[in-house]
Amino acid sequence: MAEVLRRVLSLGSSAESEEENTAEAGPPLLLLGGPGSGKTALLFAAALEAAGEGRGPVLFLTRRPLQSLPRARGATLDPLRLQKIRFQYPPSTHELLQLLCSAHEARGPTPSLVLLDGLEEYLVEDWGPQEAAYLAALLLDTAAHFSHQIGPGQGCGLIVALQIREEGDSGDALQLSLLQRYFPAQCWLQVDAPGPRQRCLRACLDPGGLGPRAEWWVAFRPDGEMTITPWPAQAGNPSSDKGSSSEDQP
């Protein structure tokens, strides 16, 4: 699912990649970062991006409602796109499992992208590897079922955000390596030189063997606005963010 995220990160800088905007879902992607590293903002940007593709709705799973809508860039926060994002808030691990196990019973248009924010909140502490693997496998199975419903050529993507601690213990490492089995594509967010006026992060995208790694600077201004510049170009250049690409749909 690296393609949607790559498009989010590349907006405004690589118009030539429009041709590659195929609907191929690609491998499931794990979005990793510490607390406050902008995972939710990126996930939401990916939801908006996918909602503008003229395909099915986007299913956004998170334990609690977003406190505020992350500031979208340019014209992308249009109501038509927002309407296509279906938020669901499973309050517990059991509710999330129930939702995934019964996803095939749901009526209505089939989602083209499934997003889960805060996987760590659903990984119960006394769980062994098998339970964590089952949750990851069920997420994949749900996306695979949606892909099957959509039909060949166009799959349903899956992006899951997981908060990681800066100094993980061995239990965390085991859990992470287990999850990485199920999510071949990964995107790491690392805080890079916290500045007084804006937070800077480095986003490193590994599309899971389907292409080269790529890196970006992601900066959040105090008002929450996100600017993205390709690495190693310098961040903090607002003129590079003229990415209003809402007219690129056929």
Added chain:
Amino acid sequence: MAFALPGVTLPAVVEELLSEMAAAVQENARIPDEHLSSLKFIFGSSAIQALDLVDRQSITLISSPSGRRVYQVLGSSGKTYTCLASCHYCSCPAFAFSVLRKSDSLLCKHLLAVYLSQVMRTCRQLKVSDKQLTDILLVKKKQEAQKV
């Protein structure tokens, strides 16, 4: 493996072996000996046990009108294990230990049996309602919870 998500499949060498076996089965209705020895070379004793499960028709493909599918394998101990059709997951203890925790196996014998039964087209089929399929996917979880 038409159901699998890209990137969450078997190593290429295993995929290749399974598709060669599928082609051979279509042509001759049996698996050539050299494929069986490759299988044994890659998976060790699990290969024999998996073939045994296939012979005994222990694999059931459960599907519902929605198109969602799940496999159940009746193990040699009489317990039934759930294997997801889209990615590597089996509810058996060997999968938890050897595959997930130790990473010294690629698969457990049940998952291998599922792949072999796909190749040999010998799995039993069971149609259930959408609701029943939900229960099958969830029941596994309840059993786990009681066990802990």
